[in-house]
Amino acid sequence: MKTRGLIIITLCFSLFGQAQDSVSRTGTENNIRKKATAKNIILLIGDGMGVAQLYAGMVVNNGHLNIEQMKHIGLSKTYSTNDFVTDSGAAGTALATGQKTYKRAIGVSVDTIPIKSILEIAEENNKATGLVATSTITHATPASFIAHQPSRYNYEEIAEDFLKTDIEVFIGGGLKHFNDRKDGQDLTKTLKANGYDVIVNPDDIVNSTSDKIAGLIYEDSPPKHSQGRGDMLPQSAVKAMVTLNRNPNGFFLMIEGSQIDWGAHKKNTDYVVEEMLDFDKTVGEVLKFAEADGNTLVIVTADHETGGMTINEGDIEKGEVKAKFTSFDHTGVMVPVFAYGPGSEDFCGIYENTEIFHKMKQAFGFNDLKKSE
Numbered sequence: 001m002k003t004r005g006l007i008i009i010t011l012c013f014s015l016f017g018q019a020q021d022s023v024s025r026t027g028t029e030n031n032i033r034k035k036a037t038a039k040n041i042i043l044l045i046g047d048g049m050g051v052a053q054l055y056a057g058m059v060v061n062n063g064h065l066n067i068e069q070m071k072h073i074g075l076s077k078t079y080s081t082n083d084f085v086t087d088s089g090a091a092g093t094a095l096a097t098g099q100k101t102y103k104r105a106i107g108v109s110v111d112t113i114p115i116k117s118i119l120e121i122a123e124e125n126n127k128a129t130g131l132v133a134t135s136t137i138t139h140a141t142p143a144s145f146i147a148h149q150p151s152r153y154n155y156e157e158i159a160e161d162f163l164k165t166d167i168e169v170f171i172g173g174g175l176k177h178f179n180d181r182k183d184g185q186d187l188t189k190t191l192k193a194n195g196y197d198v199i200v201n202p203d204d205i206v207n208s209t210s211d212k213i214a215g216l217i218y219e220d221s222p223p224k225h226s227q228g229r230g231d232m233l234p235q236s237a238v239k240a241m242v243t244l245n246r247n248p249n250g251f252f253l254m255i256e257g258s259q260i261d262w263g264a265h266k267k268n269t270d271y272v273v274e275e276m277l278d279f280d281k282t283v284g285e286v287l288k289f290a291e292a293d294g295n296t297l298v299i300v301t302a303d304h305e306t307g308g309m310t311i312n313e314g315d316i317e318k319g320e321v322k323a324k325f326t327s328f329d330h331t332g333v334m335v336p337v338f339a340y341g342p343g344s345e346d347f348c349g350i351y352e353n354t355e356i357f358h359k360m361k362q363a364f365g366f367n368d369l370k371k372s373e
């Protein structure tokens, strides 16, 4: 673990070294401080992952997590426009679009006007895009990056919104929102016609060789990690990275550990910890890719804290933790942000959740481009 951390720190320095080199070489760009541009961005969201959820996982894992390898750390303020305590719709929309909005909103402003997401902006700039989640793929967090709906509960409309984009890879649950609908349409047929490999069996994800994957691998929500989901998240994340990386222009990928939140809503420490460790295993796979690639910005954060979780007792050597929860709902505390790779130094400090969108846009170099409209 220690050796690996050192390798990453060294790599960080060498990346910044390169960025500075390019300033002195080009030198023509006004006086604006030219930052390293990331070819790829991978945003990992631990739904409901506050510091206590993170530390509970760390203690049970005998004191360390892969997330620790990310040395640029900040805190984000998560409140929504109409409620101090946000939800995954408003918070997902803030991360995806850079605008605060009302609870339950999906990719729309307070006036229910659609706002372009970082995923859609990446598509416009010829990058490949992907979404991976351990919830239904139509659930609030992934939906915020691709759909525009006045309510997060418009699952069938959110499914239709997937067909209005050029997303290359999406993997999660929620098949029924595509093929068992009130309007009788079978959207999986349209997806196939549009060139997607539509996969409905979790075991088939690793074998797909297609450039376009619609992984609707559970009818409804995926099961818990401990109840049969296994390595679905890390395996899907690897498949998404490998597939999207075929695009020479780079990619944007959002990966969600959806069920950290669900464990905390149930005030179930074991559930929180198992999902936390599954999420961290996925972070480990992503950092491995980013370390080898050298051109990938990785961000790990949460949309909000869930449960008002705190840790009253623990034993790092035995990997034991005793937690308490103050709420069955989300809370208003700030959540951690971890970054690694080109542009990661911008994520230090305390800022609004909406800033994460702007920092990603900056890291992609999109702020330097003329608007296409």
Ligand code: MG
Residues within 6 Å of the ligand: 047, 088, 135, 139, 140, 141, 142, 256, 258, 261
């Ligand atoms: Mg979520």
Ligand code: ZN
Residues within 6 Å of the ligand: 048, 088, 261, 262, 265, 306, 330
């Ligand atoms: Zn929740």
